[in-house]
Amino acid sequence: xxxxxxxxIIVEAGNGGNGCLSFLRMKFMDKGGPDGGDGGDGGSIYLxxxxxxxxxxxxxxxxxxRAKAGERGGKTNCSGxxxxxxxVRVPVGTSVYEADTQELMGDLVNPGQRLLVAQxxxxxxxNARFKSSVxxxxxxxxxxxxxxxxxxxxxxxxxxxxxxxxxxxxxxxSLITAVSSARPKVADYPFTTLVPxxxxxxxxxxxxxxxxDIPGLIEGASSGAxxxxxxxxxxxxTRVLLHLVDVFPPDESDPVESAEVIxxxxxxxxxxxxxxxxxxxxxxxxxxxADERQAMQEHIVEALNWTGRVYAISxxxxxxxxxxxxxxxxxxxxxxxxxxxxxxxxxxxxxxQEQMQYEIRQSIERARAxxxxxxxxxxxxxxxDNLDVEVEYRD
Numbered sequence: 001x002x003x004x005x006x007x008x009i010i011v012e013a014g015n016g017g018n019g020c021l022s023f024l025r026m027k028f029m030d031k032g033g034p035d036g037g038d039g040g041d042g043g044s045i046y047l048x049x050x051x052x053x054x055x056x057x058x059x060x061x062x063x064x065x066r067a068k069a070g071e072r073g074g075k076t077n078c079s080g081x082x083x084x085x086x087x088v089r090v091p092v093g094t095s096v097y098e099a100d101t102q103e104l105m106g107d108l109v110n111p112g113q114r115l116l117v118a119q120x121x122x123x124x125x126x127n128a129r130f131k132s133s134v135x136x137x138x139x140x141x142x143x144x145x146x147x148x149x150x151x152x153x154x155x156x157x158x159x160x161x162x163x164x165x166x167x168x169x170x171x172x173x174s175l176i177t178a179v180s181s182a183r184p185k186v187a188d189y190p191f192t193t194l195v196p197x198x199x200x201x202x203x204x205x206x207x208x209x210x211x212x213d214i215p216g217l218i219e220g221a222s223s224g225a226x227x228x229x230x231x232x233x234x235x236x237x238t239r240v241l242l243h244l245v246d247v248f249p250p251d252e253s254d255p256v257e258s259a260e261v262i263x264x265x266x267x268x269x270x271x272x273x274x275x276x277x278x279x280x281x282x283x284x285x286x287x288x289x290a291d292e293r294q295a296m297q298e299h300i301v302e303a304l305n306w307t308g309r310v311y312a313i314s315x316x317x318x319x320x321x322x323x324x325x326x327x328x329x330x331x332x333x334x335x336x337x338x339x340x341x342x343x344x345x346x347x348x349x350x351x352x353q354e355q356m357q358y359e360i361r362q363s364i365e366r367a368r369a370x371x372x373x374x375x376x377x378x379x380x381x382x383x384x385d386n387l388d389v390e391v392e393y394r395d
Contacts, residue, residue, distance in 0.1 A: 005055070005056060005155065005156040005157075005233075005234075006056065006153070006154065006155050006156070007056040007057075007059035007060060007063070007153075007154045008059075008063065008099060008151065008152065008153050008154070009059050009063045009064065009065060009151075009152050009154065010063060010064045010065070010149070010150070010151050010152070011045045011064075011065050011066075011088075011117050011118040011148075011149070011150050011152060012045075012064070012065070012066045012067070012118065012147060012148075012149045013042055013043065013044050013045055013067050013118035013119055013120040013121065013147030013148045013149070014042030014043040014044075014066070014067040014068045014069040014070060014083035014120050014121065014147045015042045015069040015070065015120075015121040015144050015145070015146050015147050016039055016040070016041055016042045016069075016070045016120070016121035016122045016123045016124055016143075016144025016145045016146075016147075017038075017039025017040040017041075017042075017069065017070035017071045017072045017073065017080035017081075017082075017123055017124060017144045018039050018072045018073070018124040018141065018142075018143045018144050019036060019037070019038055019039055019072075019073050019123070019124035019125040019126035019127065019129070019141035019142050019143070019144075020036035020037050020038075020039075020072060020073035020074055020075065020078075020080075020126045020127070020141065021036050021126070021127050021139060021141050022034070022035050022036040022037075022074075022075040022076075022126070022127065023035065023036075023137070024075075024076070033128075033131065033136065033137070034126075034127045034128045034130075034131050034137065034138055035075055035076050035077050035126075035128055036073055036075070036077075036126030036127040036128050036141060037073035037074050037075070037076070037077045037078040037079045037080065037126045037128065038073045038079045038080065038123050038124065038125050038126050038129065039070050039071065039072050039073045039079070039080040039123040039124040039125075039126075039144045040070030040071045040072075040073075040079060040080035040081045040082035040083060040123055041070050041082045041083065041120055041121070041122060041123045042067065042068075042069050042070045042082075042083045042120030042121035042122075042144065042145075042147040043067030043068045043069070043070075043082070043083030043084050043085045043086055043120045043147075044067060044085045044086075044116060044118060044119050044120040044147075045065060045067050045085070045086045045088060045116075045117055045118040046085060046086070046087050046088070046114045046115060046116055046117065047088050047089075047090050047094070047096060047108060047114070047115045047117055048087050048088065048089050048090070048108075048112065048113070048114050048115075049090060049091070049092045049093075049094065049108035049109070049110060049111055049112060049113045049114075050089040050090065050091065050092070050111065051091075051092045051111040053089060053090065053091040053092075054091055055091065055156070056090070056091065056094070056154055056156050059154060065086060065088055066086070067083055067084070067085060067086040067118070067120060067147065068083035068084050068086075069083050069121075069144075069147070070082050070083045070120070070121070070123055070144055071083075072124075072144075073123075073124070073126040077126070077128055079123075080123070082123075083120060085120070087114075090108060090154060090156075091156055092108065092109065092110070092111055092159055093108070093109060093156055093157050093158050093159040093237065094107075094108045094154055094155070094156050094157075095107050095108075095154070095155045095156075095157060095357065096108070096115060096117060096152055096153075096154060096155075097152065097153040097154075097155065097361070098150065098151075098152065098153075099150075099151040099152055099153045100151060102153075102361055104354070104357055105117060105152070109159055109237070117150060117152060118147060118148040118149070118150050119147065119148050120147045120148075121144050121145035121146050121147040122144065122145040123144055124141060124142045124143045124144040124145075125141060125142045126141055127139060127140055127141050155233070157233055157234050157236055157237055158196050158198060158212050158234040158237070159210065159237055160198060160210040160211060160212035160234075160237065160238050161209040161210050161211070161238060161239050161240070161328075161332050162201075162209060162210070162211045162212065162238055162239070162240050162241075162242060162328055162332070163211075163212045163214065163234070163235035163238035163240075163241050163242070164176065164211065164212065164213045164214065164241075164242050164244060165214070165235065165241050165242065165243050165244065165262060165266070165278075166243060166244035166245065166246075166262060167246070167258050167261065167262065168215075169246065169249075169250070170244040170245060170246045170258075170283060171244055171246060171283040171284060171315045171316075172213045172214075172244050173197070173213055174283075174315035174316055175213075175242075175244065175281075175283065175313075175315040175321070176197060176199045176211055176213045177199075177315075178315045178316070178318050178321050179199070179201045179211065179321050179324075179325055180199025180200055180201045180202075180211060181199060181200065196212055196213065196214045196215075196234050197212070197213040198210055198211070198212055198213075199211050199213070201325055201328075201329075203325050203326055203328075203329040204329075207329055208329075209328060209329060209332050212234055212235070212238065214232065214234055214235065232266075232269050232270075232273075232360075232363075233360045233364070235273065236270075236273060236353070236356050236357070236360060238276075239277070239331070239332050239335050240276075240277050240278070240279060240328060240331055240332065241276055241277065241278040241279070242278075242279050242281045242324075242328075243259065243262060243263075243278055243279065243280050243281065244281045244283050245258060245259045245280065245281070245282055245283065245300065246258065246283055246284055247282050247283065247284055247285060247287070247288060247296055247300070248284050248287035248288055255282075255296075255300055256299075256300055256303040256304060259280075259300065259304055260304070263304075268363070269359075269360070269363045270356055270359040270360055270363060271359065272352060272355045272356045272359055273356050273359070273360075276352075277308070277331070278308060279308055279309040279310070279311060280300075280301070280304070280306050280308060280309070280310045280311070281310075281311050281313060281324065282296070282297055282300060282310070282311070282312045282313070283313055283314065283315055284314060284315075284316075285312045285313065285314050285319070285320075286314035286316070286317050286319060287314075293312065297310065297312050309327070311323070311324045311327075
C-alpha cells in the first residue's frame with residue numbers, strides 16, 4: 001500500500017430543488033387556490049475522521065465527490081425530497097485547506113469528528129408560499145440555490161505526542177523499537193526509515209503516549225535534498241520533540257555539527273516549530289568509555305549553548321530510556337492539563353498551531369518550486385506518485 005499524505009479533491013454539494021407552480025384542481029372546487037410545494041434542500045458534504053484509515057491514497061483514484069440534489073416541489077403542497085448528505089471518510093490527523101486560497105478550513109484530529117466542506121443548496125419556494133390577501137393566485141416561484149463547489153487540499157499529519165528528529169542513523173528507529181511495540185526497519189546504514197512510524201509507549205497502568213519516528217534529515221533538506229521536508233510536517237502536532245544525536249557516529253563526524261545541521265533545517269522549515277519544546281537526547285553512549293561519557297555530554301551541551309533538557313541514553317541497550325519516557329509522560333500530562341484548565345494557554349497554543357500551519361505550507365510550496373526548477377517541469381508535468389513511498393502496514 002502507498003503512504004500518501006497529500007491529495008487534492010473536488011467536492012460538489014447538491015443543488016436545491018425548484019419550487020413548484022401549481023393550482024388545486026378538484027371536482028366541485030372551482031377556486032382551489034395555489035398548492036405548489038417547496039423543493040428539497042441539496043445534500044451537503046462532510047469529511048469524517050476515521051481511525052481505520054492511515055493514508056490518502058484512495059483520493060488519488062477518486063478525486064471528485066458529488067452529493068445528491070434536492071427534488072423539485074410537487075402539487076398539493078408536497079415538498080420535494082431533500083438530497084442525502086455525503087460523508088467522506090479521511091484519516092485522523094487530516095488538515096483541510098481551500099486549494100485556491102490556502103485557507104485552513106479545519107483539522108480532523110479526533111475519531112468521528114466531522115467537518116462541513118460543501119453546503120448543499122437551499123430549497124426553492126413553491127407558489128403557495130406567496131399567497132396573500134391581495135394576491136390570491138400567485139404565479140411566483142423561486143429556483144433552488146446551487147450547492148457549493150470547492151477544490152480542497154488534504155494534508156495528513158500523523159497525530160502523536162512525541163516526535164523524533166535527527167540525522168539518518170541517529171538511532172530514532174532503535175529508540176521507538178526499544179520503548180514501544182513498533183518494529184520499523186533497523187540497519188547499520190542511513191535512510192532505513194522511509195516513512196513515518198508510530199509507536200504507543202506505555203508508562204505504568206493506563207498511562208501512555210504516542211511517539212512518531214520520521215525519516216532522517218540531511219543538510220539541505222529544506223531545499224529538497226534527500227527525502228527533503230516531505231515528512232517534517234508530521235511533527236507539527238507533537239507536544240515534545242526529541243532531538244537525537246549520535247555521540248559516536250561511524251563516519252567520525254562531529255556530533256555538534258550534526259546537531260547544528262538539524263537545528264538549521266528546522267528553523268528554515270518552520271521558525272515556530274523550531275522553538276517548540278525540544279529535548280536533546282544523546283544516543284549510543286554505550287559506545288564511549290565510561291570515563292568519557294560525562295565529558296562528551298558537557299562538550300555538546302556547551303557547544304550548542306543548550307538550555308533545555310538533556311538525556312544520555314543507549315537505545316540498543318535500553319539504558320536511560322525508562323527515565324526518558326517517564327519524564328515525557330509527566331510533561332505531556334502537564335500540557336494536557338493546561339489545555340483543559342488554562343484558557344490563556346489554550347488560546348496561545350491555538351495561535352501557535354495556526355502560525356505553524358502557515359509556515360509549513362509556505363515551506364512545502366518553496367520546496368516544490370525548487371523541485372520544478374531543478375527538473376524543468378511545470379505543475380501539470382509533476383507526477384505525485386514519484387513522491388510517494390511504498391509501505392506495508394502490519395498489525
